[in-house]
Amino acid sequence: MSSSVYTPKLPRWWWLHHAGYRRYMVRELSCIPIGVFAVMLIVGCWRLEQGPESWQAFRAALATPLALVWQLIALAFAVYHSITWFALAPRTMPLRIGARRLPASWIAGAHYLAWAVLSLLVLRIVGG
């Protein structure tokens, strides 16, 4: 008795349809450059362990124009991911003190603060 129905298919390029979907896709894609950068860090550690020459060669390789461009891209994605993630943090972790809901800006702000502190700490260790 039941007659036919129409089931729409999600178009292959659905994620190009709206700005919101595109922003989401960029955030998802950011895992690739960030992941590659993480692998580079691990390689760096491994080279460091092999001795000073290996470490110097690794550093030289990082300083080539192509590598620099790649690192800039990875940085851009990491910053984009962090900013969008921090913006969502107040919704993921709503906090209150007593009866008051903490303003979203405070929660996001705390994330930025933690980011800055950790970055300074790393710079201190690496640089110092």
Place this chain on the structure above:
Amino acid sequence: MNPSPMPVSAVGANALRTITLEVFRFRPEQDPLPSWQTYQVPCREEWVVLDALNYIKDHLDGSLSYRWSCHMAVCGSCGMMINGKPILSCKAFVRDFPDHIRVEPLGNLTVIRDLVVKQERLLANLSAVKSWLIPKTPAAADEPYRQTPVQLDQYRHLSMCINCLLCYAACPQVALNEGYLGPAALALAHRYNLDSRDGGTFERMQATASADGIWECSFVGECSEVCPKHVDPAGAIQQMKLASSLDWFARRLGLGERS
């Protein structure tokens, strides 16, 4: 609630703006495939798209099918894709749209006819997540539980869900995984999790933390963007992920169940 839209003569000619409504038609008994049909509708300034559809139904084409009832954005019947975005047609003011408006059934859902989609998936999922109060302590016979305004505020925004399915239409995961419980059902599960009277979080986790539950959500976030009642299902789902992860660790560390 509007009296059925009036014929042009009664509309008041000075306030009319003629718009073109391009409407998705699907009549399985006549044609196994959907098609588009356009109508010219004289609209009054304060009309919403639903009023324009009612005008079509009453004066141009009685065969156009869609659901509606309250005309005040609370019954959740009249969600549609209007110019590609899920919205309640009773809240979509014609004045906010260009002269050409495209109306489709809610996305990601099976179309029964024209603008009418199947809603059984939401209803089944609401039951699956146990979206009802599972009391933490037995209620006193004639005495309400105490709940402070602060405790009420924890879950109140989540209790505003009108089950209109706009979030299902906005969520690509709903389309990609037919079993996914979906934003509205998960948000309502969390509504009860956050209720000071409720003790059912762990029981609900059997569904919400399953393979078709919260971990299917990749935080596209569009569900919250389109929600007409500002429920923020995306936020609720992330909170559940956090709670579920903490629960997992707590049990690994032998700290027993959190609930």
Place this chain on the structure above:
Amino acid sequence: MQTFHADVIIVGAGGAGLSAGIAVAEQDPSLRVALVSKVYPMRSHTVAAEGGAAAVIRAPDTLEDHFRDTVSGGDWLCDQDAVDLFVAEAPKALTRLEHWGCPWSRAEDGRVQVRSFGGMKNERTWFAADKSGFHILHTLFQTSQRFPSIQRFDEVYALDLLVAEGAVGGLTGLSMQTGEAMVLLAPSVIIATGGAGRVFPFTTNGAIKTGDGMAMAYRAGVALKDIEFMQYHPTGLPGTGILITEGARGEGGILVNKDGYRYLQDYNLGPPDPWPRRKAMEMGPRDRLSQAFWHEQKKGRTIKTSAGDDVVHLDIRKLGEKFIDERLPMVRELSRAYVGVDPVVAPIPVRPVVHYTMGGIDTNIDTATDLAGLYAAGECACVSINGANRLGSNSLTEILVFGTRAGLQAADRARSQVDRPATNWDAQIQASFGKVSGLMARTAGNESIVGLRGQLHGLMEGAAGIYREDAPLRAACAEIAGLRRRYRELAISDHSKVFNTQLFQALELGAMLEIGEAMVHSALARRESRGAHQRLDFPQRDDVQFLHHSIARSGGQDAPSIEHKPVNISRWPPGERVYGGAAK
């Protein structure tokens, strides 16, 4: 055709229907409940109720005060035994809902908060911000999911009751999604289909409130009681008829005319205190406030909107943005969206709008009709606790109290009928579906749904509005009879089975014509003014001749007959309704 057997069939899945279903399931999980509705439960019009639900919760309020406010509010047409039962059950019903998770607004100490509504001596209205009906409906629906014995038949349109030997045995219906014929059989049937505001053109009622359930019972020979009493709510938005809750006035909103004058003081409702005085001014009963608007309009003291509507202004500005957002968020949301007015900075244009059907299916205090096995609860029923004018915030409580009661009664009967011999329903089933196939088969006809409905609307508003009179009512009786004849020639253009909304609009129109006819005949017969029924030609209440319920019985294709039935006046003889400064 599909046939289903159940123990209790409930038609309508709003507040009353869901309450009934839960009551049956809690009472006896072995009873099979069939919950039939033409919409998904959460679309039911309970969802649109805003203000709240009345129940005595703490001193100084008393059951006696609730009783007296209700009976005097109803202009002594309420059955007092029913009101006594109602006010006693009300606190239990609302507490039960609290136990199921309803997010009632709270005081700082965690207790449920109450506010005052029009015509109330004390603060008595439980509320969930200004979305009380929405929260009640969703709490009930979500709770109902716990019970496996409740089987839902969503989007099934109930057509006709099956009746044999003075008892109901089930009903016929149509699946809206497939067009398939369905027969549901059970020894108990509860009708909980809501009111019939859609019989009028300008109403707060959603599109679904077309009186189908009332008409179904009426066709089966059950009477409609006090169906001439239609409540106008004094504050609807012009154009859409969207309701601005009485809570807005309860919190301190005032009504002013074009001169900025609080005109209610001219209608025995003063003094115009700057604060909300109970039972006075803006806190007077709905019938009085709507009638005052009518007089202001006649005196030319209302305000004309750009669309040509006459309105007065509801001013809540002095409450301030923070308070409005906390206690009346929906008022702000609705006014901004639908009339482009932010009530924080400007007054809201409002006018009276058809809101509530006081009358309905005639039941006794146990929700039983005089057809064995048939029960009715909620707005579609007339128990009667609302009399000639319903007190604001009694209706949400009513659906809970009497919905539950109907469920328990129906369950008892179902258990007592297990050995009932099978009846052959074939002839009735064929007749019922025959009407639908006749309508579907008719391809030529000059009558249209929109044409007939528009004429009905015009007649109802013209003859049975805030004020009524003999001649227009007589004319309306004749003309509606004509519309009913023409309805039999109605042809529809859509002949498909799948989700044929035109077919259901046509069936709804049939119900509306029957209910509208019963309304004008009952209004014509009541030659007095009482509550929401105001006759220009009989401006006084007449307790000698008319302190009785009107009983309208269907005459089939002919005019209904109007009979009488005594009002239960068990303990408070009729007195004067006193509002304003003189009210106690």
